[in-house]
Amino acid sequence: DAMVIQNPRYQVTQFGKPVTLSCSQTLNHNVMYWYQQKSSQAPKLLFHYYDKDFNNEADTPDNFQSRRPNTSFCFLDIRSPGLGDAAMYLCATSRDAGLVSGYTFGSGTRLTVV
Amino acid sequence: EDKVVQSPLSLVVHEGDTVTLNCSYEVTNFRSLLWYKQEKKAPTFLFMLTSSGIEKKSGRLSSILDKKELFSILNITATQTGDSAVYLCAVEKYSGGGADGLTFGKGTHLIIQP
Numbered sequence: 001d002a003m004v005i006q007n008p009r010y011q012v013t014q015f016g017k018p019v020t021l022s023c024s025q026t027l028n029h030n031v032m033y034w035y036q037q038k039s040s041q042a043p044k045l046l047f048h049y050y051d052k053d054f055n056n057e058a059d060t061p062d063n064f065q066s067r068r069p070n071t072s073f074c075f076l077d078i079r080s081p082g083l084g085d086a087a088m089y090l091c092a093t094s095r096d097a098g099l100v101s102g103y104t105f106g107s108g109t110r111l112t113v114v
Numbered sequence: 115e116d117k118v119v120q121s122p123l124s125l126v127v128h129e130g131d132t133v134t135l136n137c138s139y140e141v142t143n144f145r146s147l148l149w150y151k152q153e154k155k156a157p158t159f160l161f162m163l164t165s166s167g168i169e170k171k172s173g174r175l176s177s178i179l180d181k182k183e184l185f186s187i188l189n190i191t192a193t194q195t196g197d198s199a200v201y202l203c204a205v206e207k208y209s210g211g212g213a214d215g216l217t218f219g220k221g222t223h224l225i226i227q228p
Binding site: 033035041042043044045048055090092102103104105106107108 | 118148155156157158159162202204214215216217218219220221
Protein backbone atom coordinates (compact mmCIF):
# COMPACT_ATOMS: atom_id res chain seq x y z
CA ASP A 1 0.00 0.00 0.00
CA ALA A 2 1.17 3.50 -0.77
CA MET A 3 2.07 5.24 2.41
CA VAL A 4 4.24 7.61 4.40
CA ILE A 5 6.76 5.89 6.67
CA GLN A 6 8.64 7.53 9.50
CA ASN A 7 11.62 6.03 11.25
CA PRO A 8 12.21 5.52 14.03
CA ARG A 9 8.87 5.58 15.88
CA TYR A 10 10.65 6.55 19.10
CA GLN A 11 13.98 8.33 19.36
CA VAL A 12 15.90 9.22 22.49
CA THR A 13 18.78 11.64 22.11
CA GLN A 14 21.10 13.45 24.44
CA PHE A 15 20.94 17.17 25.04
CA GLY A 16 23.03 18.85 22.34
CA LYS A 17 23.68 15.69 20.31
CA PRO A 18 22.63 15.99 16.65
CA VAL A 19 19.75 13.77 15.63
CA THR A 20 18.13 12.94 12.29
CA LEU A 21 14.57 11.79 11.72
CA SER A 22 13.58 10.23 8.43
CA CYS A 23 10.47 10.10 6.29
CA SER A 24 9.85 8.14 3.12
CA GLN A 25 6.83 7.96 0.85
CA THR A 26 5.62 5.71 -1.92
CA LEU A 27 2.85 8.07 -3.04
CA ASN A 28 5.01 10.03 -5.45
CA HIS A 29 3.69 13.24 -3.89
CA ASN A 30 5.70 16.30 -4.80
CA VAL A 31 5.27 18.15 -1.51
CA MET A 32 6.63 16.93 1.83
CA TYR A 33 6.10 18.63 5.19
CA TRP A 34 7.51 18.42 8.69
CA TYR A 35 5.33 19.31 11.67
CA GLN A 36 6.24 19.54 15.33
CA GLN A 37 3.58 18.61 17.85
CA LYS A 38 4.34 19.19 21.52
CA SER A 39 2.29 17.57 24.23
CA SER A 40 -1.36 18.67 24.16
CA GLN A 41 -0.69 21.19 21.40
CA ALA A 42 -1.66 21.46 17.74
CA PRO A 43 0.82 20.36 15.09
CA LYS A 44 2.96 23.27 13.96
CA LEU A 45 4.47 23.45 10.49
CA LEU A 46 8.27 23.72 10.54
CA PHE A 47 9.00 23.68 6.79
CA HIS A 48 8.11 21.97 3.56
CA TYR A 49 9.64 20.98 0.26
CA TYR A 50 7.75 21.70 -2.92
CA ASP A 51 9.68 19.42 -5.26
CA LYS A 52 13.26 20.54 -4.56
CA ASP A 53 12.29 24.00 -3.32
CA PHE A 54 12.70 24.40 0.42
CA ASN A 55 10.18 26.64 2.25
CA ASN A 56 10.97 27.52 5.83
CA GLU A 57 8.36 28.90 8.21
CA ALA A 58 9.40 32.28 9.59
CA ASP A 59 9.45 31.15 13.21
CA THR A 60 11.24 27.83 12.75
CA PRO A 61 14.46 27.91 14.80
CA ASP A 62 17.78 27.67 12.94
CA ASN A 63 18.47 24.55 14.96
CA PHE A 64 16.10 22.70 12.64
CA GLN A 65 17.20 21.80 9.13
CA SER A 66 15.83 19.57 6.41
CA ARG A 67 17.10 17.65 3.41
CA ARG A 68 15.28 16.06 0.51
CA PRO A 69 17.72 14.06 -1.58
CA ASN A 70 15.00 12.68 -3.86
CA THR A 71 11.22 12.59 -4.26
CA SER A 72 10.78 9.70 -1.86
CA PHE A 73 12.85 10.77 1.13
CA CYS A 74 12.94 13.75 3.43
CA PHE A 75 15.02 14.19 6.59
CA LEU A 76 14.67 16.43 9.62
CA ASP A 77 17.97 17.32 11.27
CA ILE A 78 18.10 18.85 14.73
CA ARG A 79 21.62 20.18 15.17
CA SER A 80 21.66 20.67 18.92
CA PRO A 81 18.51 19.34 20.55
CA GLY A 82 17.33 21.05 23.68
CA LEU A 83 14.84 19.82 26.25
CA GLY A 84 12.22 22.02 24.61
CA ASP A 85 12.53 20.11 21.36
CA ALA A 86 10.98 17.00 22.84
CA ALA A 87 7.86 16.43 20.76
CA MET A 88 6.14 14.25 18.21
CA TYR A 89 7.47 15.02 14.74
CA LEU A 90 5.02 14.36 11.94
CA CYS A 91 5.86 14.02 8.28
CA ALA A 92 3.12 14.60 5.72
CA THR A 93 2.87 14.61 1.94
CA SER A 94 0.54 16.09 -0.61
CA ARG A 95 0.24 16.38 -4.35
CA ASP A 96 -0.46 19.78 -5.75
CA ALA A 97 -1.58 19.77 -9.32
CA GLY A 98 -3.73 22.86 -9.27
CA LEU A 99 -6.41 20.86 -7.54
CA VAL A 100 -7.35 20.77 -3.91
CA SER A 101 -5.33 17.89 -2.51
CA GLY A 102 -5.37 15.91 0.65
CA TYR A 103 -2.53 15.25 3.02
CA THR A 104 -1.18 11.90 4.12
CA PHE A 105 0.54 11.76 7.50
CA GLY A 106 3.14 9.30 8.71
CA SER A 107 2.83 7.70 12.12
CA GLY A 108 5.25 10.18 13.62
CA THR A 109 8.51 9.99 15.54
CA ARG A 110 8.33 10.75 19.24
CA LEU A 111 11.56 12.45 20.26
CA THR A 112 12.78 12.45 23.85
CA VAL A 113 15.75 14.61 24.85
CA VAL A 114 17.65 13.54 27.97
CA GLU B 115 -1.58 36.26 11.26
CA ASP B 116 -3.49 33.12 10.31
CA LYS B 117 -5.70 31.79 13.05
CA VAL B 118 -7.76 28.63 13.57
CA VAL B 119 -9.85 28.48 16.75
CA GLN B 120 -11.66 25.39 17.92
CA SER B 121 -14.30 25.11 20.60
CA PRO B 122 -14.85 23.65 23.00
CA LEU B 123 -11.30 22.62 23.93
CA SER B 124 -12.63 19.62 25.80
CA LEU B 125 -15.96 17.86 25.98
CA VAL B 126 -17.23 14.92 28.01
CA VAL B 127 -20.48 13.23 26.97
CA HIS B 128 -22.19 9.90 27.41
CA GLU B 129 -22.33 7.16 24.83
CA GLY B 130 -25.23 7.74 22.45
CA ASP B 131 -25.16 11.51 22.72
CA THR B 132 -24.73 13.78 19.70
CA VAL B 133 -21.89 16.28 19.72
CA THR B 134 -21.06 19.34 17.65
CA LEU B 135 -17.49 20.58 17.40
CA ASN B 136 -16.75 24.07 16.15
CA CYS B 137 -13.94 25.57 14.14
CA SER B 138 -13.56 29.20 13.10
CA TYR B 139 -10.74 30.55 11.00
CA GLU B 140 -9.06 33.66 9.71
CA VAL B 141 -6.60 33.00 6.93
CA THR B 142 -5.58 34.72 3.74
CA ASN B 143 -6.01 32.84 0.46
CA PHE B 144 -8.20 30.11 1.92
CA ARG B 145 -8.12 26.88 -0.02
CA SER B 146 -9.75 24.19 2.11
CA LEU B 147 -10.64 23.18 5.65
CA LEU B 148 -9.84 19.72 6.93
CA TRP B 149 -10.91 17.70 9.95
CA TYR B 150 -8.68 15.04 11.51
CA LYS B 151 -9.06 12.56 14.35
CA GLN B 152 -5.99 11.97 16.51
CA GLU B 153 -5.60 9.14 19.01
CA LYS B 154 -2.05 9.23 20.44
CA LYS B 155 -0.58 8.85 16.95
CA ALA B 156 -0.60 10.66 13.63
CA PRO B 157 -3.83 12.45 12.66
CA THR B 158 -6.20 10.43 10.51
CA PHE B 159 -8.14 12.23 7.82
CA LEU B 160 -11.89 12.70 8.19
CA PHE B 161 -13.10 15.39 5.79
CA MET B 162 -11.90 18.06 3.41
CA LEU B 163 -14.27 20.96 2.76
CA THR B 164 -13.89 23.51 0.03
CA SER B 165 -17.40 24.73 -0.78
CA SER B 166 -19.92 26.42 1.46
CA GLY B 167 -23.13 24.71 2.42
CA ILE B 168 -22.34 21.25 1.13
CA GLU B 169 -22.51 18.68 3.89
CA LYS B 170 -20.05 15.82 3.82
CA LYS B 171 -21.01 12.61 5.58
CA SER B 172 -19.21 9.47 6.61
CA GLY B 173 -21.27 7.13 8.76
CA ARG B 174 -22.14 8.91 11.99
CA LEU B 175 -19.87 11.86 11.20
CA SER B 176 -20.79 14.87 9.12
CA SER B 177 -19.32 18.27 8.50
CA ILE B 178 -20.21 21.51 6.78
CA LEU B 179 -18.38 24.71 5.91
CA ASP B 180 -19.60 28.30 5.90
CA LYS B 181 -17.14 30.43 3.93
CA LYS B 182 -19.07 33.62 4.52
CA GLU B 183 -19.00 33.34 8.30
CA LEU B 184 -15.61 31.53 8.25
CA PHE B 185 -16.45 28.49 10.29
CA SER B 186 -17.08 24.78 10.11
CA ILE B 187 -18.80 22.26 12.35
CA LEU B 188 -18.19 18.57 12.83
CA ASN B 189 -21.16 16.52 14.04
CA ILE B 190 -20.97 13.07 15.54
CA THR B 191 -24.28 11.31 16.21
CA ALA B 192 -24.86 8.27 18.42
CA THR B 193 -21.38 8.60 19.89
CA GLN B 194 -19.40 5.52 20.89
CA THR B 195 -16.43 5.12 23.22
CA GLY B 196 -14.25 4.61 20.14
CA ASP B 197 -14.98 8.20 19.16
CA SER B 198 -12.90 9.41 22.10
CA ALA B 199 -10.01 11.33 20.59
CA VAL B 200 -8.69 14.80 19.85
CA TYR B 201 -10.42 16.28 16.81
CA LEU B 202 -8.25 18.69 14.90
CA CYS B 203 -9.41 21.34 12.47
CA ALA B 204 -6.88 22.62 9.95
CA VAL B 205 -6.96 25.16 7.18
CA GLU B 206 -5.00 25.00 3.96
CA LYS B 207 -4.13 28.15 2.12
CA TYR B 208 -2.85 28.66 -1.37
CA SER B 209 0.09 30.90 -2.08
CA GLY B 210 0.15 30.48 -5.85
CA GLY B 211 3.35 28.46 -5.69
CA GLY B 212 1.71 25.37 -4.36
CA ALA B 213 0.21 23.97 -1.20
CA ASP B 214 1.65 25.76 1.83
CA GLY B 215 0.80 23.20 4.46
CA LEU B 216 -1.82 23.29 7.17
CA THR B 217 -2.53 25.64 10.04
CA PHE B 218 -4.08 23.65 12.85
CA GLY B 219 -6.38 24.62 15.69
CA LYS B 220 -5.60 23.41 19.19
CA GLY B 221 -8.12 20.62 18.90
CA THR B 222 -11.16 19.47 20.84
CA HIS B 223 -10.48 16.66 23.29
CA LEU B 224 -13.63 14.54 23.19
CA ILE B 225 -14.27 11.92 25.85
CA ILE B 226 -17.17 9.51 25.49
CA GLN B 227 -18.19 7.88 28.75
CA PRO B 228 -19.90 4.47 28.65
